[in-house]
Amino acid sequence: MLSQFIWWGSDALEVLLLIRAWQCGLLRRYPLFYGYIFFVVVQDVPRFLTLRWNENAYGYVYWTTEYLAVAAGCAVVFETYRIALYSYPGAARIIRNVLMFVFAMAFAKGLANVTSFHQWWEEATALGVERTVRTVQGIAIIALVSLFLAYSIPFGKNLRGILLGYSLFIAGRVICLTFVAPQGRDFWFYAYSGSYVVVLSLWLVHLWSYYPVPEARTRGNLERDYRTLAAATQRRLRGISGFLRKAVLS
Amino acid sequence: MMALSSLIVGVVLLLLLLAVAVKGSLALRETPELAGSDESGQEACPPEFVSKIFSHDDWSYVRGMKSTGLEKLFRKERKSVALVWVRQTSSGIRRIMREHAAAARQSSNLEPPTELKIFLQFAALLMTCGAMRAGIHVAGPLWVGGLARFAQNLVQQVAEAERAFELATREHEMDAMSSL
Numbered sequence: 043m044l045s046q047f048i049w050w051g052s053d054a055l056e057v058l059l060l061i062r063a064w065q066c067g068l069l070r071r072y073p074l075f076y077g078y079i080f081f082v083v084v085q086d087v088p089r090f091l092t093l094r095w096n097e098n099a100y101g102y103v104y105w106t107t108e109y110l111a112v113a114a115g116c117a118v119v120f121e122t123y124r125i126a127l128y129s130y131p132g133a134a135r136i137i138r139n140v141l142m143f144v145f146a147m148a149f150a151k152g153l154a155n156v157t158s159f160h161q162w163w164e165e166a167t168a169l170g171v172e173r174t175v176r177t178v179q180g181i182a183i184i185a186l187v188s189l190f191l192a193y194s195i196p197f198g199k200n201l202r203g204i205l206l207g208y209s210l211f212i213a214g215r216v217i218c219l220t221f222v223a224p225q226g227r228d229f230w231f232y233a234y235s236g237s238y239v240v241v242l243s244l245w246l247v248h249l250w251s252y253y254p255v256p257e258a259r260t261r262g263n264l265e266r267d268y269r270t271l272a273a274a275t276q277r278r279l280r281g282i283s284g285f286l287r288k289a290v291l292s
Numbered sequence: 293m294m295a296l297s298s299l300i301v302g303v304v305l306l307l308l309l310l311a312v313a314v315k316g317s318l319a320l321r322e323t324p325e326l327a328g329s330d331e332s333g334q335e336a337c338p339p340e341f342v343s344k345i346f347s348h349d350d351w352s353y354v355r356g357m358k359s360t361g362l363e364k365l366f367r368k369e370r371k372s373v374a375l376v377w378v379r380q381t382s383s384g385i386r387r388i389m390r391e392h393a394a395a396a397r398q399s400s401n402l403e404p405p406t407e408l409k410i411f412l413q414f415a416a417l418l419m420t421c422g423a424m425r426a427g428i429h430v431a432g433p434l435w436v437g438g439l440a441r442f443a444q445n446l447v448q449q450v451a452e453a454e455r456a457f458e459l460a461t462r463e464h465e466m467d468a469m470s471s472l
Binding site: 173 | 312391399
């Protein structure tokens with residue numbers, strides 16, 4: 043009963059999110075994010091039909107669509123990165139390097155899994171694979187959000203909502219997948235599905251209307267000369283270090 | 293092992309989200325900075341006071357008066373002045389980094405190794421301030437000053453010993469070469 047409620051509740055919220063996006067013109071501003079939501083809505087159709095007509099094949103259909111959703115989720119992270127850092131080429135470069143490193147690690151880990159797991163469709167193995175992939179996504183988001191915080195990148199309400207919601211979704215998934223049992227329905231099973239309803243509500247609040255991403259304040263040419271700027275910052279920090287030493291040793 | 297690392301990633305991500313939410317709400321309440329004052333609105337500590345904070349001179353004078361009450365009051369006052377100064381200094385360090393980040397993020401030729409170096413310098417300074425704050429809380433500014441002087445003497449002694457060792461090694465090498 044509860045799982046039915048979560049299922050239909052999630053679908054209703056997803057459809058409402060898509061309708062609002064179409065009404066406010068958010069669809070063309072965040073196409074990958076709404077593409078992801080659309081995919082999540084559509085994937086329920088084959089899942090539902092398989093559950094109804096051929097229950098034995100449900101595992102295959104579920105995990106195929108789940109892995110495709112994971113791949114679509116990576117596109118959401120990419121869209122956040124692309125839009126938020128459009129005006130910040132320097133920060134974008136650093137984040138690109140970090141993400142490339144994280145995804146190279148993920149690729150290596152994935153390759154190792156392919157060679158060690160031969161039965162991807164078995165419940166326990168599939169849960170383990172999803173947990174691994176979600177963990178890598180989590181690491182990528184941690185890197186992205188840390189650099190956003192370090193460089194004080196402004197988001198705007200819409201993008202902040204997408205990032206907060208998706209990060210919460212990944213954090214919830216990773217934690218639940220650590221504890222959820224491969225068979226049966228315990229607390230973590232419901233937490234796993236129920237957390238998505240919370241995420242959808244968060245998205246709905248942040249994406250009810252369009253809010254522009256704040257423009258980057260353009261600075262002078264001197265500040266754009268990175269080497270001069272870096273040298274000045276290092277000099278200032280060294281100055282503070284000397285000041286601290288002098289004060290304590292006086 | 294994988295389950296534990298997944299759990300750690302999940303928890304770190306949740307904490308980071310909390311930081312984003314807190315930062316967002318703080319940004320909404322942000323007010324223009326006052327000239328000549330730090331982030332807490334306090335005026336900057338004058339340089340002539342700074343040199344006295346960790347100094348033993350005033351303490352020797354107060355101890356010479358042989359009044360327990362005065363000694364207690366002096367320690368209390370000096371401790372609060374030292375803590376305010378450390379807080380001002382660490383907010384100055386954070387301001388430098390904020391200004392750097394605001395300018396650097398727009399630069400197209402930003403260099404990751406330089407950024408890492410600056411970040412490490414920044415982290416080391418903040419850790420020093422944190423350690424000083426802890427030391428002041430636990431044992432007072434006079435002890436922190438004494439410890440710093442002890443550490444500096446130790447570093448100087450090690451450096452001198454290293455130089456002496458280097459000179460001795462060089463002389464030994466020269467002797468060996470001349471005997472050939």
